[in-house]
Amino acid sequence: MTTDAAPERLLFWAMAYKLSELLMLAERDGALAALERGVGVEELAGATGWRPDSAAIVLTLLGRAGLVEHDAGRYRLSPELTRYRVLLALEQRLHDWHRSRDSLRRALVSDETNDPLDDLDDPAFVAAFAQAMAATARETALRVRKIIGSAGAARVVDLGGGDGSVAAELAGLLPAARFRVVDRPALHPAFQARADGANHRIEFIAGDLRDAVVVAGAVRSADLILLLNVAHLLADHALDRLLHAARGAAKPGATLVVRDMFRQDDGPLALTDLMLVDWLRCGARFCDDIADFTARLKRAGFSDVAVRAMPGSVDKFVTATVG
Structure with missing residues (x-):
């Protein structure tokens, strides 16, 4: 303007x-x-x-x-935009899904959630979701690799890892590591199509991250726990329950790596502001700024909490240690 x-x-x-x-x-x-x-x-x-x-x-x-x-x-x-075209197809499907359910109005007046990932019986939606994840997987994996350095024979758990795109990319960067991807059962076929068979180093665990038992079982014995663009999909109580379960079950010294967008209250209007509407209509109402989120991690019992801004990314990475 x-x-x-x-x-x-x-x-x-x-x-x-x-x-x-x-x-x-x-x-x-x-x-x-x-x-x-x-x-x-x-x-x-x-x-x-x-x-x-x-x-x-x-x-x-x-x-x-x-x-x-x-x-x-x-x-x-513009060349830098071409690989993100698949995100448009997903955004259109999400728009149509929410509009057909009047999600925003319902979220404004009730505690009802309108999470499209609860409705994964549409193969076309699952395909669009998987393609969108794949579009950013390489970039995400490279950023994670830069943060963690040499991981050796680490056990890596990707909470909400979808079709395993990020795990598959990391498997190529960390040849001695083993991976466990945790997500909804409906995403297992997409996982099999994309990530299965990577030297049998990537395992899929079907489960809902809102279930503390699923989270605790998945992260037990993990050296590295990933929570990538997932926190904003969870309501306050569900996010806190996941973090407490992960911290309580993971072995001391394990590292948590979170990637997400966080609320900004200054500067020009940005993509994060538009995402607040998305998180609102889903019913999660996620609105943490980076200080809120780091405080949330500390309340859950994590230590050595650090924010890692990544050049060229609107997201922020946050790392923390178990124990």
Whole structure:
């Protein structure tokens, strides 16, 4: 925005959904796929079935949003964005799922949870979820590897590890380590398709992280416990129960590595602010800032709590020690 005028600010946020709608349609109609390889206006119209003059308007808007680059009559999706395209399909499914259930209103007026991961009987949703995890798995694994250094023959437990994408990437970086992925039973087929068979070093444990018995059983004998972009999905009491169970069952000296977004109260409006709406409509109402979360870990009995900001990431990593 170029003005602080109140009416324009109000209307800007009231109308911002229009660009989101256009972006999602561009993905569904194949425009973003075409823009990955670079196209002219006429080529984009041919690839999507859009009118050329309409395609030109879309390209202008996507360029002003910083999503498309333009050079010598050809337009291309910014290279750093291409591997995250799969996140759009998941975001669209989540939007449709929540809208069909009026999740936000229900979350505002009741204690009811609206967690789409409780509804994993849709194979298409599971596939989109797994693809989204895979898109960021390599980057996440490299960051974890940088934090923990050489892990030797460590036993690693990934709580909420989904299809095992991160575990599979870490298995390549830590050739002597063994891995246990804990997640809902519905994700086991996706795990088998992606991570199973990595020298038999990756095991899947079916269970719900809201069950303290599942968590305690999974982390017993672990050297490294991962909680990656999971904390925000859990209501306060469920998150505290998970942390207490993990700290109580893990062996002394084990390391916990958490990756998540945390509330920010200063600076320009950012992705973390938009995620607060997401966490609200799920019913988790996660709203910890980084100080709140480190205090939560200490209350659960963890020591040596440290925050590790990672360049190029909106998320933060937090490490802590058992005992």
